[in-house]
Amino acid sequence: MCYDKGNEWTGRRRSMISKQSPLPLYYQLEEYLKQQIESGEWKPGDIMPSERELSEEFRISRMTVRQALTNLVNKNILFREKGRGTFVSHRKFEQNLQGLTSFSEDMERRGLASGSKLLYFEQVKAGDQVAEALAISPGDPVYKLKRIRLADQEPLAVETSYNPVSLFPELDQKIFEKSLYHYIEENRQMRISHGTQTVEAALVTDEDAQHLMMEEGQPVLLIQRVTHLEDGRPFELVWSIYRGDSYKYRIEMNRR
Amino acid sequence: MCYDKGNEWTGRRRSMISKQSPLPLYYQLEEYLKQQIESGEWKPGDIMPSERELSEEFRISRMTVRQALTNLVNKNILFREKGRGTFVSHRKFEQNLQGLTSFSEDMERRGLASGSKLLYFEQVKAGDQVAEALAISPGDPVYKLKRIRLADQEPLAVETSYNPVSLFPELDQKIFEKSLYHYIEENRQMRISHGTQTVEAALVTDEDAQHLMMEEGQPVLLIQRVTHLEDGRPFELVWSIYRGDSYKYRIEMNRR
DNA sequence: CAGTGGTCTAGACCACGGT
DNA sequence: CCGTGGTCTAGACCACTGG
Numbered sequence: 315m316c317y318d319k320g321n322e323w324t325g326r327r328r329s330m331i332s333k334q335s336p337l338p339l340y341y342q343l344e345e346y347l348k349q350q351i352e353s354g355e356w357k358p359g360d361i362m363p364s365e366r367e368l369s370e371e372f373r374i375s376r377m378t379v380r381q382a383l384t385n386l387v388n389k390n391i392l393f394r395e396k397g398r399g400t401f402v403s404h405r406k407f408e409q410n411l412q413g414l415t416s417f418s419e420d421m422e423r424r425g426l427a428s429g430s431k432l433l434y435f436e437q438v439k440a441g442d443q444v445a446e447a448l449a450i451s452p453g454d455p456v457y458k459l460k461r462i463r464l465a466d467q468e469p470l471a472v473e474t475s476y477n478p479v480s481l482f483p484e485l486d487q488k489i490f491e492k493s494l495y496h497y498i499e500e501n502r503q504m505r506i507s508h509g510t511q512t513v514e515a516a517l518v519t520d521e522d523a524q525h526l527m528m529e530e531g532q533p534v535l536l537i538q539r540v541t542h543l544e545d546g547r548p549f550e551l552v553w554s555i556y557r558g559d560s561y562k563y564r565i566e567m568n569r570r
Numbered sequence: 571m572c573y574d575k576g577n578e579w580t581g582r583r584r585s586m587i588s589k590q591s592p593l594p595l596y597y598q599l600e601e602y603l604k605q606q607i608e609s610g611e612w613k614p615g616d617i618m619p620s621e622r623e624l625s626e627e628f629r630i631s632r633m634t635v636r637q638a639l640t641n642l643v644n645k646n647i648l649f650r651e652k653g654r655g656t657f658v659s660h661r662k663f664e665q666n667l668q669g670l671t672s673f674s675e676d677m678e679r680r681g682l683a684s685g686s687k688l689l690y691f692e693q694v695k696a697g698d699q700v701a702e703a704l705a706i707s708p709g710d711p712v713y714k715l716k717r718i719r720l721a722d723q724e725p726l727a728v729e730t731s732y733n734p735v736s737l738f739p740e741l742d743q744k745i746f747e748k749s750l751y752h753y754i755e756e757n758r759q760m761r762i763s764h765g766t767q768t769v770e771a772a773l774v775t776d777e778d779a780q781h782l783m784m785e786e787g788q789p790v791l792l793i794q795r796v797t798h799l800e801d802g803r804p805f806e807l808v809w810s811i812y813r814g815d816s817y818k819y820r821i822e823m824n825r826r
Numbered sequence: 827c828a829g830t831g832g833t834c835t836a837g838a839c840c841a842c843g844g845t
Numbered sequence: 846c847c848g849t850g851g852t853c854t855a856g857a858c859c860a861c862t863g864g
Contacts, residue, residue, distance in 0.1 A: 338852060358802070364830060375854045377633075380831090388644065390764075396831050397862035414823055417729075508646065510822045515771035515789040515814035521712035532769040533814075534787040544649050546614060546660020558771035565821065566766045567670055594833060620849060631835045636850090653842035653849050833859075840852075 331372050333455060338537045339374050340381035347382065348391060352404055362392065362400040416495050417463050417473065417554075429464035430473075433525075435487050437479060443475050447540050447551040455479040459490055462525050463554075470561060472525050475552040482549070494550070498543075506549075509541035513563055522555050533558035587628050595630050596637035603638065604647060614660040618648065621656070670765045670797065672751045673719055673729065673810075685720035686729075689781075691743050693735060700732050703796050703807040711735040715746055715795055718781050719810075726817060728781050731808040738805070750806070754799075762805075765797035769819055778811050789814035 330346045331339060350356055362368075365383065369376040383400055386392040394400045421428035438458045456476045463471040477485060477494075482502075489497045498504050518526065518534045526534075533552040535556040542548050556563075586602045587595060606612055618624075621639065625632040627772075639656060642648040650656045677684035694714045701708040712732045719727040733741060738758075745753045754760050774782065774790045782790075791812040798804050811820075 366830085375856090376855060377855090381852085383831095394831060395862085396832075397860075399830060399862095404800070490853080507649075510825060511820070513769050513791070513821075514817070515812075517789050529630040531787060533773050535769070535771040538610040542660075545657070556771075561770070563769040563819075564767070565769075567764060596833080622848085631837090633836090634834060637833085639850095650850060651843085652851075653844080655849060827864085830862075831860090833857100835857075836855105838852100838854075841850095843847105843849075845846075845848105 339372075340378050340385070343368070343372060343374070343379065343382040344385050347386060351391060356402050358402050358404040360402045361398075362402065364399060376385040414506065416494060417471070418494060419495075421465055424465075426455065426465040427467070429467065430491075431462040431464065431469075432487065433462065435459045435490070440476070441480075444551060448476065448478050448548045450478050450480065457482075457485050459512070461490075461501050465560075468560075469526050469557075471521050471554050471556040473552060473554045475550055478548075481547065498549070507542050507543040507544040507546075509539055511537060511539045513537050515558070518555070518558075526555070526557050528557060535561060535563060580794065587630070592743075595628075596634050599624070599628060599630070599635065599638040600641050603642060607647060612658050614658050615660045617654075618656040621665070670762065672749060673752075674749060675728070677721055680721075682721040683723070685723065686747075687718040687720065688743065689716040689718065691715045691746070696732070696734075700807055704732065704734050704804045706734050706736065713738075713741050717746075721816075724816075725782050725813075727780050727810050727812045729808060729810045730781070731806055733806050734804075737803065754805070760799055763798050763800040763802075765795055767793060767795045769793050771814070774814075782813050784813060785819070789820060791817060794820065 331342045332554055333339065335342060344356050347362075353460070356362065362383075363371070365379050368379045372456050383394075387394060387400075390403055392400055393403050412525060415423070417430075418428045434456055437455055438451045440448065440450055440456045442452050444456060445454060448456065450456075458474070458476055460472070460474045462469050463473050479485075479521075482498075485494075495506060498506060514524075514536045516534055516536045518528050520528065520530065522528075522534065523530055523532070535554075535558055537552075537554040537556065539549045539550070539552045539554075540548050541552075587598045589595065591598060603618075611705050612618065618639075619627070621632050621635050624635045624639075628635070639648060639650075643650060643656075646659055648656050651660050659804045669677070673686075692714055693711055695709045696704065696706055696712045698714060701710060704712065706712070712734055714730070714732055716728070716730045718725050719729050735741075738754075740822050741750075751762060754762060770792045772790055772792045774784050774786065774788050776786065778784075778790065779786055779788070784790075791810075791814055793808075793810040793812065795806070795808045796812075797806045797808075
């Protein structure tokens with residue numbers, strides 16, 4: 315009986331992977347396994363079929379199976395034990411939670427409608443601090459954008475961003491309205507790689523208090539972010555001021 | 571001339587990698603390349619020798635070279651471009667960026683002497699909030715520890731931590747003085763896996779103001795952390811209150 | 827002992843980038 | 846066009862865990 319079921323599976327599984335597809339085989343296998351785990355077909359702690367079994371079932375070489383499994387191990391979806399096997403992780407996190415996300419992605423994850431109100435968008439000369447963060451020379455042109463960020467129509471943050479004109483000469487307001495990250499990755503085909511953030515507590519300034527409809531003397535979260543492309547060039551510097559009473563910065567991370 | 575230099579290198583390089591070593595070849599190559607980059611032999615933006623070149627020079631197969639390079643790419647030390655080559659990243663070498671670190675590890679990274687002043691250490695019954703965070707039942711025993719954390723002798727934070735007695739029945743003050751993380755990983759041979767933190771801004775309370783030698787009405791950074799073992803069980807809940815004027819929470823992260 | 831993941835080889839064909 | 850990284854194969858031997 316077990317064998318029968320196994321063979322059924324073999325057929326179903328093999329059909330999920332096509333050598334005709336333009337997608338790499340390891341990627342197809344990776345997506346298939348991920349989907350099976352997400353759908354609960356295999357549960358945390360379950361042992362996976364061995365590499366040689368998967369190799370035979372899908373009629374692909376063991377090295378290709380390993381490439382798929384290794385990627386899932388790196389994403390913390392599977393873990394391996396020498397001499398024992400490969401298992402489904404206990405992690406409940408969808409990976410990526412410590413990922414670099416934009417305001418809109420952040421709000422979407424929290425189930426809030428995101429919006430923004432433009433204060434201004436202009437081209438200015440970089441000051442010393444901006445120039446250093448963006449690895450350009452003081453006086454070089456940068457786009458400066460200031461917006462009030464809304465969550466469910468309520469003002470949540472004031473955001474000021476700087477982007478070097480030399481990197482994206484054609485930036486305009488519409489690109490920001492949709493999503494700068496989307497524009498960079500899809501329209502410009504460049505890859506966003508990593509970023510540095512600092513988070514600190516401060517008291518709200520008079521100007522920001524007006525924008526955020528807060529009283530004086532209340533605390534705010536002050537976040538600075540510098541984000542880099544894959545070749546290391548910084549492409550944005552963002553200063554955000556969040557209302558202390560309505561926003562928590564949340565991060566999930568791994569040891570090592 | 572270029573060729574001569576190339577051949578010199580070939581000899582030197584090859585000698586760095588031994589098939590006799592118990593260490594895997596890909597790992598030896600990885601360490602060698604990392605060291606060359608750290609020492610400035612190759613600089614950010616430089617193109618690396620091609621995979622086929624490295625393969626010939628070190629007399630190992632291209633797949634093995636790829637394993638070494640792939641690991642370095644995953645660590646953000648190198649990046650690849652299709653049809654062009656493999657390059658040294660511009661990324662600074664701080665690694666372990668988004669890692670889960672203890673207060674002492676954090677201070678060490680900032681070049682500050684860390685210390686702490688015990689306020690109390692006792693066994694109490696878990697309240698609802700603590701029980702939920704630690705995935706135990708309300709009323710279950712937990713260790714509660716409250717300390718003032720010092721950086722270069724100055725008070726920087728007030729920290730309250732909770733650990734389930736059921737997980738570590740033998741915890742004592744001395745273990746905390748040295749390092750709980752060290753104890754768990756070295757003495758107990760358990761693996762710390764992941765954690766969740768929230769960071770928010772608030773005004774200092776009267777009690778904390780005294781501990782931190784702050785005036786009333788000043789902002790503080792309020793950090794909550796829940797940390798898990800590899801099997802998913804939470805083993806600590808920590809509340810930290812940092813002086814807003816002297817501490818920035820810093821995090822580096824990758825997209826995707 | 828048989829089965830597992832870990833490492834390694836020597837080929838192969840592809841799509842891509844720059845000349 | 847040639848050289849690059851990206852993918853893939855069909856083997857191989859090893860060290861390790863379990864019964």
